[in-house]
Structure formats: structure tokens, C-alpha cells
Amino acid sequence: MARIELESVTKTFGGTQVIHGLDLAIEEGEFCVFVGPSGCGKSTLLRMIAGLEDISGGEIRIDGDRVNEDPAVERQLAMVFQSYALYPHMSVEQNMSFALRRTGTPKAEAREKVRRAAETLQLTEYLDRKPGQLSGGQRQRVAIGRAIVREPRAFLFDEPLSNLDAELRVQMRFEIAKLHQQLSATMIYVTHDQVEAMTLADKIVVLRKGRIEQVGPPARLYGDPDNLFVAGFIGSPQMxxxxxxxxxxxxxxxxxxxxxxxxxxxxxxxxxxxxxxxxxxxxxxxxxxxxxxxxxxxxxxxxxxxxxxxxxxxxxxxxxxxxxxxxxxxxxxxxxxxxxxxxxxxxxxxxxxxx
Structure with missing residues (x-):
């Protein structure tokens, strides 16, 4: 588990500033959701935390250590993307153990980690199958399992359910919430869907145009919004x-x-x-x-x-x-x-x- 802090973080592309001096603390074991309309900067912010995008100003700290210049691999964070990014020629087991094999983890240890993750995600019977033989929800669970076996300091999810149909999204929301309870891990989750935010989060960060509009538990944002934008964005149907x-x-x-x-x-x-x-x-x-x-x-x-x-x-x-x-x-x-x-x-x- 990790505590992640952002202090006066900015991001500029060319002459355009897209993230404006954000301050935020994500506590150990917290499920924090970044939510907002398209173009608000939520995915950019997640990629900056992951080390996939340089920051233009400010400071990012993980467990108190400044990581601004640290490459993604050294931050020990696992990212689950919107696309499953699975190798089609590899089995489920090979996909899940790929990062472990790359880092020289002994085969027996890697196999045991994959076994435990597969049990958690109900993938045990699919370990020998190829991704093309799985449903969309099963493939997304494989992508999550690939992250779990790395035993990261925190999990970063970038709109992981966007490619699923409505029924599968509901099922995967339940599975991700259950996973958080089992692992007690720090998780940051990006979505434009306020229903996902309300049902999953311990803490919601509402973003608009690269600025934080309000931060708080779902019930507080629903019942005590700070402004018109948050009031209209949180709650379905809309206020x-x-x-x-x-x-x-x-x-x-x-x-x-x-x-x-x-x-x-x-x-x-x-x-x-x-x-x-x-x-x-x-x-x-x-x-x-x-x-x-x-x-x-x-x-x-x-x-x-x-x-x-x-x-x-x-x-x-x-x-x-x-x-x-x-x-x-x-x-x-x-x-x-x-x-x-x-x-x-x-x-x-x-x-x-x-x-």
C-alpha cells in the first residue's frame, strides 16, 4: 500500500496548460476515483502519477519520496488500461506471468503468484486458454490479474470498463470493489461515468478543465455539492x-x-x-x-x-x-x-x- 501526494502539479503541452496546480493526497488503502467530462485532464493526471507522462511543475511523492524524475518501472505502480493489451498468442497464465518472467522471478514463485491471483479473479479454469477464447469481462480480469501478480504499491485504472457492455460493467464494478476489499490496496480509478465513481470510491475527485472542483466521499458530493458543476455531474438522473x-x-x-x-x-x-x-x-x-x-x-x-x-x-x-x-x-x-x-x-x- 502506498500514500500518494500531489503538490502544485501542473502540465503544459506546448503553450497550453492543461493541469493547473493540483494539490491532492491519496491515503494508504484508499479507493480514489478521478471523474469528470472528456478533456478534463483525469487520464493525463493518472499517467503523470504512473510516470508515463512528465510533469511540468510541482511534485509527486509516493510514501514521502519525490518521484518526479523516476521512470515508471521504478515507481512500482501497476496500470490497467481501457484496452486489455493482452498478447493473443500467449495463454492466460503466460500473459499474467509475463512481467514476472521479464524480471527473472523463479518459475515456481511466478506460478504460485499467478495461481493465487487466478483464484481471486475466478480465472483458474481459464489459465490454459488464449485471450481470443475469453469474453470481454474475462479478458479484463486477466489484465487485472497481470497487475496483481506484480504486487505493486498501488493500482491505477484508466477507464477499464469502457469497452464492456452494460451488464458486464455492472459485474466488473462488483468484482473490482470486492478486489479492493480483499487486497486493501491503494487504487486510483479514472472514469467519466459518475455511477462508477459513486459505487466504487472511498473518495471522489471531480475534475473540470484541469482543476479540482471538489474532493470528498460520494455521499458528501451528492448531498453537499460545492458548486453548480459538481451538483449537475454527480447524481443520475442529473439534478x-x-x-x-x-x-x-x-x-x-x-x-x-x-x-x-x-x-x-x-x-x-x-x-x-x-x-x-x-x-x-x-x-x-x-x-x-x-x-x-x-x-x-x-x-x-x-x-x-x-x-x-x-x-x-x-x-x-x-x-x-x-x-x-x-x-x-x-x-x-x-x-x-x-x-x-x-x-x-x-x-x-x-x-x-x-x-
């Missing part, structure tokens, strides 16, 4: 955002109705515009609380819930995850309700206003 105007007796919605503010009104400037955030799962056609009037555009019955796509007067779209069981039809006018304390308020710059 609803409604433009409102602060007045003396509440927040004025685009359709002219009033709702209560989640923060004291004396914290707000009367007449100024803000953004009200409400998660779809916190809206319901039943119960008490603040009201929104919607015209149903589309209603999708998923069994456990109705996903309602509604429009407020003025054209603001609102998504509702309704679990009341009430049938909803397109074109219907409905009222949905939410608790004021479960809504969020953001200023014009997107910063969260807390009560």
Missing part, C-alpha cells in the same frame, strides 16, 4: 436547475409562482437571479412541501418509478423520478412537491450558497 429571482417573501419561479428558499432570505440580494437545484428523486406527485406545476411532455414507466419529463410555464424542463405508482400521461398537467431542505441554491457564478 434539475431552475432560474429564480430572490424576493422579500421567497424565490420567484419562471412561471410567476413562489417557493421557499433553502437558505435564509437575508443572505440573498432582492431582485437578483439565482439557480435553484432539485434532484429528480426528491420530487414526487404525492406528499407535502414546495410545489412546481408541470405539463407532462413524456412519461417513462420503469416499473419501480415513473421518469417524468415535464415543462414549466416559460419552457424550463424538469425531470421527476416519481415512485407514487400513479399513472401519468403525456399532456397532463400535474403538481410535484419537494422538501425545501432538500433543494440547493447557487449564485450567478455557480457557487453554492449554504444556509
Amino acid at each position: 434539475n436547475f431552475v432560474a429564480v429571482t430572490a424576493e422579500a417573501d421567497g424565490l420567484r419561479l419562471p412561471d410567476g409562482s413562489l417557493v421557499a428558499s433553502p437558505v435564509p432570505l437575508d443572505r440573498l440580494a432582492s431582485g437578483r437571479r439565482y439557480t435553484l437545484g432539485i434532484r429528480p428523486e426528491h420530487l414526487s406527485t404525492e406528499g407535502a412541501g414546495e410545489r412546481l406545476s408541470l405539463e407532462v411532455d413524456v412519461s417513462e414507466n420503469l416499473g419501480a418509478a415513473n421518469i417524468i419529463y415535464g415543462l414549466m410555464s416559460g419552457g424550463t424542463r424538469v425531470l421527476v423520478e416519481d415512485r407514487s405508482g400513479r399513472p401519468i400521461s403525456s399532456g397532463e398537467r400535474i403538481e410535484v412537491r419537494y422538501e425545501r431542505t432538500r433543494s440547493f441554491l447557487f449564485d450567478a457564478e455557480g457557487a453554492r450558497i449554504r444556509g
